[in-house]
Amino acid sequence: MAKEVNLTEELKKNFGFDTFKGNQEAIIKNLLAGKDTFVLMPTGGGKSLCYQLPSLILDGTAVVISPLIALMKNQVDAMRNFSAEDGVAHFINSSLNKAAIDQVKSDILSGKTKLLYVAPESLTKEENIDFLRQVNISFYAVDEAHCISEWGHDFRPEYRRIRPIINEIGVRPVIALTATATPKVQHDIQKNLGMLDATVFKSSFNRPNLYYEVRPKTANIDKDIIKYIKSQEGKSGIIYCLSRKKVEELAELLQVNGIRALPYHAGMDSATRTQNQDAFLLEKIDVIVATIAFGMGIDKPDVRYVIHYDIPKSLEGYYQETGRAGRDGGEGQCITFYINKDLQKLEKFMQGKPIAEQEIGKQLLLETAAYAESSLCRRKILLHYFGEEYEEDNCGNCDNCLNPKKQVEAKDQLCAVLETIIALKEKFKAEYVIDVLMGKETSQVLSYQHEDLEVFGSGQGEDERTWNAVIRQALIAGYIDKDIENYGLLKVTKAGHAFLKNPVSFKIVKDVDFEEMEEEVPMKGGAACAVDPELYVILKDLRKKIAKRLELPPYVIFQDPSLEAMATTYPITLEELQNIPGVGAGKAKRYGEEFIKVIKAHVEENEIERPEDLRVRTVANKSKLKVSIIQAIDRKIALDELAESKGLEFSELLDEIEAIVYSGTKINIDYFLREIMDDEHIDDIFNYFKESESDDLEAAIEEFGMEYSEEEIRLIRIKFLSEMGN
Structure with a gap:
């Protein structure tokens, strides 16, 4: 079908590039050979070129089906810039009048036009079908192909009619392209x-330059965002909100605070919208505050941060929107504010939709919540969602990897989950599964007599x-699987059955409880240092x-992180001081008064507005384990026995x-x-700490060489x- 061509020469001649990116060349060769082609390539990977170049090489006109009018215009303008001939690319959609449409048709019939963009709605019109039957079509490209699936984040029913219409117009090869698609x-x-036999080209979804962070959404969110943007002076950013009203309010608030920002949403008249979009692209403003209507096809390579004011409805949406940061390979910070209430609100919006659609929407929301609340590497979760394994344990560029949470052994818990799934015949x-494990007599459980x-x-x-947490992490580890067709039903995999026969260590990180976040986590940018260096x-x-x-030694009184926290939240009562990590009631009583006095004076002198709603951290439920350890030590239970009875490694007990x-x-x-060491050895290590500048373990181990074990040093x-x- 294709002429013999040198693709690299064609690339240089038509687009001025010397080399292809990623899979581009293989994809183009496949299409030129007349084969159906499925392309899964993250935002910024160069999808458009995969159909633009073949359209210029092949005889006839390629038909590109694309969902967004604004996007078509951008693409057509871009193609015309590369070509001497204006007629090389056209679009047909509802924005054109009759005369313009006649001009497009005459260019196509005369053979000038290599690329024709159509919206799915225009494709279904009888007169367009009749016209396209007369055209020599080289191939069909379906862009943003995830719109076909109600499991995608942008489902459009009219996309489902594409195949029957292609059959009506005339069958040619199809290339489908999307930046986000789960295996489902x-x-x-x-x-x-109708392209199950297509060759599939899948690029990695990993964007190593993007930093992912999820923060609790508190009453101070606006203040946090303003502070953050001001720390990113001169950089471009996008803030996504769910409602148009919030977009307008936030853009206004940013302007009042001296930030160059404009709103963008589907409710604005199109002239203003285009004007605001251009102001952002031309860098007349730094920040665009938008609903998700913004960004499809925004090709600004140097967006340095994407903030989600509200959590998106699905992980695809999240991936697509965060993917607009750092497209040039430079830094891109993706910061999301999360509170479970937002998801409940989104669920309410779905009422009134068909039950099947509600069910799907709910599952997508659950995946999003799992991502937000998990303490696992964010990259690992995202890539797993898109069917890609991420082998590293620590990506080094997300909040969870930069502040790793402690792992706990969950071998028995995983066995319990696997046994329950099997007992429920893998139908739930x-x-x-959790309701059954926890012994909840819900109406559903009772109706099945479970x-x-x-x-x-x-x-x-x-x-x-x-x-x-156990279930989510077992999914990622491959012990259980979610049934694709009946979205969400849990199945035990071969590896899961093997685990049950012969359980091995399975460590998990507990999820974050966003409802009870204990202290504000400083946003990335200032690393983990105090907000008020002077007070520090x-x-x-x-x-x-x-x-x-x-x-x-100073560290015995308070450790550095405790001082940093004091210089961030300004506690001025003993009760508030006890909310500081590393400060218990005993320490507060012993040393607190002097610290509070100094902080109070500093706050008054500098007229500092304190974060008033300092969350009072309750100690009770967090310290069930700690209380039982203290009681066991009071009863003089040997520590190695104590560790065993609590199911902890000895070092975890320490x-x-x-x-x-x-x-x-x-x-x-x-x-x-006294049972495990001589008195003089105890004194030896004790005196070392008395004279040392720090309680650093590494330094102590170095000091004593092979004389004492790490555990002995820690005990003293x-x-x-x-x-x-x-």
Whole structure:
């Protein structure tokens, strides 16, 4: 079908590029050979070229079906810029009058036009079908192909009529392209377009230059965003909101605060919208505040941050929108504000839609919540969602990897989940599996008589968040699978059955509880340092003074992260001071007064507005384990036995005990130390910490060489901190 061509020469001649990106060349060769082609390529990967170049090489006109009028215009203008001939590319859609449409048709029939863009609505019109029957069509390109699938984030029913119309006009090769498709959506697209035999080209979804962060959405969100934008002086950014009203309000608020920002949404008249979009592209403004109507085909390579004011309805939407950052390969920060209430609101919006659609929408929202609340690497979750395995344990460029949470052993919990799924004959979703594990007698459970199952209530020792985390992480580890056709039903994989026969270690990270976020996490940009460096220095001096007076190393009084937190949230009462990480009641009582006095004076002197609604952190549920450890130590239970009874590694037990003494609680582990060490060895290490500048473990290990084990050093450090600091 294709003439013998040198593709690299054609690329240089038509577009001025020397080399192809990624899979482009293989995709083009496949299409030139007359084969159906399916292209899955992330935003910024160069999808358009995959059909633009072949259209110029092949005889006839390529028909590109695209959902957005604004996008067509951009693409046609771009093609005309590359060619000497204006008629090389055209579009037909509702924005053209009759005379313009006649001009387009005459250019096509005379053979000038290589690329014709049509909206799916225009394609279905009888007169256009009749006209296209007379045209020599080289191939069909279906752009934004995820619109075909109701599982996609942008479902358009008229896309479902594309295949029958192609059959009516005349069958030619089809190339379908999308930037976001889960395995389920991909299958849907291919089935619908009748191209199950197509060659599939899938590029990696990983965008290593993008930093992903999810922050709790608090009452201070507007303040946070303004502060953040001001720290990104002169850089371009997009803020996505769900409602037009919020877009207008936020754009106005940013303007009032001296930020060059404009709104963009589908409710504005098209002239204003285009004007605002151009102002952003031409950098007359720095920030565009938009609904998701903005950005399809926005080819601004140097967007440095994308902020989601509201969490999107699906992970595809999220991936597509965040994908507009850093398209030039440079830095791109993707910051999302999340609160579960927003998802409940989105679920309410779905009422009134057909049940099947509501069901799908709900599943998509659950995936989004899982992403937001998980403490796992964000990249790993996103790529897994798109059917791609990410092998690294730490991507080093998301909030969870930069501040990793502690892993806990969940071998038994995973066994319980697998047994429950099997007992339920693999016919239920995660929510239901958790209900059964937790022994909830819901109407659904009772109607199936599942309260009689042996597994019913077997997981009451854990909370719902833990079970969610186990299931999510077991999916990523490949022990369970979600049924694609009945979206959401859990199945046990071959690996899962093998695990049940022979369980191995399975560690999970607990999910974040966004409803009870304990302290504000500083946004990336300032790293983990205090918001008020001046106060931080004052507090360090005070700590030094107290340490000198009490002849203690400064770190015994408060550790650096505690001082940083004080210089961020300005606690001025003992109660507020206890909300600071690493400060328990004991420490607050012992050293708190002097610190509060200094902070109060600083706040008054500099007229600082404190984050008033300082969340009071409750200690109770978080410290069930800690309380039981303290009680066991009071009863003089050997620590190695204690670790075993709690299902902890010995080093994990030491982590817990260290946290107890750092926050100011006094404990006595002499009974255990005397059993395992000589007095003079104990004194040797104790004196080292007394004279040392820091409680750094590495430094202590280096100091003692092979003389003592890491565990012995940690145990004496605990004794030292408890006796000297508490």
